[in-house]
Amino acid sequence: MASGTRRTRLIRKLDELERAVASEIEAIEDARRRRVVGPRSRVRAAIYTVEESPRGFALTERRDSEARPFKCPHEVYRAVTGAIAGSAGPQSFQQIKHAAELSLKESIADYGVRTPLRFWAVLGLVRHDQARFTRVGSKVAFTRATRGAWERARHERIEIEPG
Numbered sequence: 001m002a003s004g005t006r007r008t009r010l011i012r013k014l015d016e017l018e019r020a021v022a023s024e025i026e027a028i029e030d031a032r033r034r035r036v037v038g039p040r041s042r043v044r045a046a047i048y049t050v051e052e053s054p055r056g057f058a059l060t061e062r063r064d065s066e067a068r069p070f071k072c073p074h075e076v077y078r079a080v081t082g083a084i085a086g087s088a089g090p091q092s093f094q095q096i097k098h099a100a101e102l103s104l105k106e107s108i109a110d111y112g113v114r115t116p117l118r119f120w121a122v123l124g125l126v127r128h129d130q131a132r133f134t135r136v137g138s139k140v141a142f143t144r145a146t147r148g149a150w151e152r153a154r155h156e157r158i159e160i161e162p163g
Helices: 002-035 074-085 095-105 110-123 140-154
Strands: 046-053 056-062 070-073 127-130 132-135 156-161
Touching: 002 110, 002 156, 046 070, 046 110, 046 140, 056 074, 056 110, 070 074, 070 110, 074 095, 074 110, 074 132, 074 140, 095 110, 110 127, 110 140, 110 156
Parallel strands: none
Antiparallel strands: 046 056, 046 156, 056 070, 127 132
16 A cells, blocks of 8 residues: 555656646746747647546647647646636636636646636637636536537547637
8 A cells, every 4th residue: 555655646746746847837938928029929720639648638739749738637627617607707817827726726837727718719718808818608608618618629639720
């Protein structure tokens, strides 16, 4: 039993390390993007799928074949869904992230919240305006639509062309 306990602790520590590294990479990328002056570069095509990951199934976003994909575990996806569904009004990224973290009782890397937000925005499930996110439709309709989007991504690649 001790080896099982050690293995569980090791897996938990590896998950924490993965989140910390991904969070640092995201912070570096955010800082780099903020330094860019002039018009933003074109948005790259994205491919969304649901794949197996160390924390179970996760929404996966690939923007470049060489870059590491962003992954949002299912429990985080559900927590972000609840955070958006819980308010009919616009919310900032930080408000959404905070509500999701309270729901899960753990911290979430920024990319874990951004990935479903981008996914839902391209599918028309949330509106993104002036750094605020607003669900489209009622709480029930939005929640149902996010479940449907997850299931769709489980069964097919959802490719988003740059626009």
